[in-house]
Amino acid sequence: MAEEVSSQMNSLSISETNPSSSATISLVSGDDIVFKVEPTIAKEMETVQSFIDETDGKITTIPLPNISSHDLPYVIEYCEKSIAGKITKEFEAEFVKKLNNEEVKELFLAANYLNIKKLLDFLSQVIADRIANKSVEYVRRYFGIENDFTPEEEAKLREELAWTFTGVDPDDEDEN
Amino acid sequence: THKYLSSVSTPSSLSISSENWFQNFLSNSRFSLMGNCVCMISKNKKRNSKLVISDNLKKQTWDDLPSELLELILSRLIVADNIRASAVCKIWHSVATSVRVVNQSPWLMNIQKCSHWYEIYDPVQRKTHFIQFPELKDCRVCYTKEGWLLLYRWPQRYPFFFFNPFTRELIKLPRFDRTRKVEFAAFSCSPKSTGCVVFVAQDVSSTVLTISTCSPEANEWKTANYQKGSHFSYSALPQIVVFKGLFYCLSPTGWLGVFDPYDSTWSILEVLPPKCLESFSAKTCQPCEFFNEHEGHIFLIYVYFDEDPVIFKLDEALMEWKEVRTLDGAIFFISFLSCHSKTYIAGIMRNSVYFPKLLSNEKCCMSFSLDHHRYYLRENSNSRDLIELIGCDSIWIEAPEGFAGWM
Numbered sequence: 001m002a003e004e005v006s007s008q009m010n011s012l013s014i015s016e017t018n019p020s021s022s023a024t025i026s027l028v029s030g031d032d033i034v035f036k037v038e039p040t041i042a043k044e045m046e047t048v049q050s051f052i053d054e055t056d057g058k059i060t061t062i063p064l065p066n067i068s069s070h071d072l073p074y075v076i077e078y079c080e081k082s083i084a085g086k087i088t089k090e091f092e093a094e095f096v097k098k099l100n101n102e103e104v105k106e107l108f109l110a111a112n113y114l115n116i117k118k119l120l121d122f123l124s125q126v127i128a129d130r131i132a133n134k135s136v137e138y139v140r141r142y143f144g145i146e147n148d149f150t151p152e153e154e155a156k157l158r159e160e161l162a163w164t165f166t167g168v169d170p171d172d173e174d175e176n
Numbered sequence: 177t178h179k180y181l182s183s184v185s186t187p188s189s190l191s192i193s194s195e196n197w198f199q200n201f202l203s204n205s206r207f208s209l210m211g212n213c214v215c216m217i218s219k220n221k222k223r224n225s226k227l228v229i230s231d232n233l234k235k236q237t238w239d240d241l242p243s244e245l246l247e248l249i250l251s252r253l254i255v256a257d258n259i260r261a262s263a264v265c266k267i268w269h270s271v272a273t274s275v276r277v278v279n280q281s282p283w284l285m286n287i288q289k290c291s292h293w294y295e296i297y298d299p300v301q302r303k304t305h306f307i308q309f310p311e312l313k314d315c316r317v318c319y320t321k322e323g324w325l326l327l328y329r330w331p332q333r334y335p336f337f338f339f340n341p342f343t344r345e346l347i348k349l350p351r352f353d354r355t356r357k358v359e360f361a362a363f364s365c366s367p368k369s370t371g372c373v374v375f376v377a378q379d380v381s382s383t384v385l386t387i388s389t390c391s392p393e394a395n396e397w398k399t400a401n402y403q404k405g406s407h408f409s410y411s412a413l414p415q416i417v418v419f420k421g422l423f424y425c426l427s428p429t430g431w432l433g434v435f436d437p438y439d440s441t442w443s444i445l446e447v448l449p450p451k452c453l454e455s456f457s458a459k460t461c462q463p464c465e466f467f468n469e470h471e472g473h474i475f476l477i478y479v480y481f482d483e484d485p486v487i488f489k490l491d492e493a494l495m496e497w498k499e500v501r502t503l504d505g506a507i508f509f510i511s512f513l514s515c516h517s518k519t520y521i522a523g524i525m526r527n528s529v530y531f532p533k534l535l536s537n538e539k540c541c542m543s544f545s546l547d548h549h550r551y552y553l554r555e556n557s558n559s560r561d562l563i564e565l566i567g568c569d570s571i572w573i574e575a576p577e578g579f580a581g582w583m
Contacts, residue, residue: 128252136263148265161259
């Protein structure tokens with residue numbers, strides 16, 4: 001068991017022991033998993049690129065404490081596609097199909113944190129699509145938002161805007 | 177083994193100083209969400225570290241999502257979704273209302289024949305302005321778009337001109353030699369924007385149409401004769417919609433003639449008039465016919481006050497008129513000389529058709545709601561006098577953004 005961990009760690013931490021591979025960048029997720037990526041990918045992640053630029057490229061291991069090892073591979077996949085110029089409607093549709101609401105939210109925050117404009121735009125559309133035609137209660141649950149209106153305020157809003165509150169999708173649909 | 181493990185937990189290349197620097201860097205970065213991120217890399221890895229971190233993430237972020245991020249999402253919602261979003265919580269309310277696209281309602285202008293005083297009715301404020309426009313003396317209004325009127329005054333060597341009643345600007349068009357009766361005219365966009373084309377059609381004979389075009393900057397009109405086409409006959413003036421740069425002219429018999437100003441061609445679309453025209457023709461009184469463009473589609477509206485208006489949308493692929501039962505929330509403002517469509521106007525009933533109405537000599541507007549399947553006359557919902565005709569000397573004009581009234 002110890003051997004396995006050792007070899008895994010060896011491969012993950014190779015940049016520190018082998019100077020010849022300094023061309024790659026190590027992104028360290030919040031739960032301490034190292035992801036080795038091509039330096040070109042940093043160009044898609046403005047936050048990472050600025051970090052590298054500020055340190056004149058001396059630092060190639062970048063901690064990303066707000067991004068988990070579950071989400072980071074998705075971000076990397078999107079950036080790789082983007083660099084290859086292969087972001088198509090089909091790819092995006094496939095990409096988002098794999099993601100549940102929770103993951104979309106986390107990736108959205110990750111895209112913002114890393115300042116990846118394309119991913120941020122894409123995911124804001126995905127979130128908009130997912131809350132389109134949903135009830136107010138559904139949206140509150142989706143985002144975990146507390147209703148801070150007084151009952152009078154809310155009743156007034158609903159009265160003024162009554163036409164928008166009918167005909168929405170049933171709340172139990174797509175609850176995941 | 178131990179060495180490797182620890183080197184992964186705290187990568188040796190990341191010195192303490194750079195760690196501090198990185199934290200500073202992150203807290204200065206745009207839309208920083210992190211706030212109190214302290215532990216960059218945990219010294220002791222635990223199985224549940226990911227769980228803890230993602231719990232923290234949720235707590236730190238969605239509770240106080242920066243309004244810039246919320247804006248990104250809410251600005252992509254259509255109006256109905258935007259309005260629902262504004263009821264989620266107070267922050268959402270302020271962001272949703274700030275990004276909500278609200279159209280301005282057109283105003284109804286009553287075209288006078290013998291007085292300089294004009295009545296202009298704002299249907300949102302329900303207020304009538306009485307304004308003097310001596311510039312419009314003895315003029316005929318031909319068309320309106322983007323707040324501008326195309327006017328015609330005869331006999332004069334320069335009979336056509338543009339006038340903006342909101343700014344009182346006046347733009348003259350080149351000398352026009354009228355040899356025949358002017359029939360119908362339109363223009364493609366504001367005369368102040370580039371690419372504005374003015375279109376004037378004159379009837380030569382039962383088979384020939386003379387079409388003249390010019391731009392506000394031009395020195396002269398370009399004129400040519402065209403074969404009208406056997407179906408394109410009219411007892412009343414055709415209505416015109418400018419759509420994708422082309423002038424679509426609708427004859428009262430339901431046929432569409434199209435003038436392309438770029439190729440200078442006139443053709444009749446092979447689209448049969450809607451079937452309802454036949455059932456209407458059995459009645460003693462003809463329906464009022466209107467023609468409108470909305471979000472890349474052409475619409476035909478028949479208003480017959482015994483019944484609900486009948487609305488058709490042109491299916492360009494099948495080249496036929498398809499009846500529609502809803503405008504998907506849009507609002508149509510229809511008048512004989514021009515029609516407008518709007519997506520959302522605060523204070524105006526959605527999914528409705530608004531038209532001018534003459535009521536006991538008093539101008540007002542009336543609407544039909546496709547949601548409620550009924551006519552509304554001003555705020556009182558009494559449906560008396562519905563059979564009276566649509567006011568035919570009124571025209572909807574688009575007030576400029578933020579226009580509050582005349583001094």
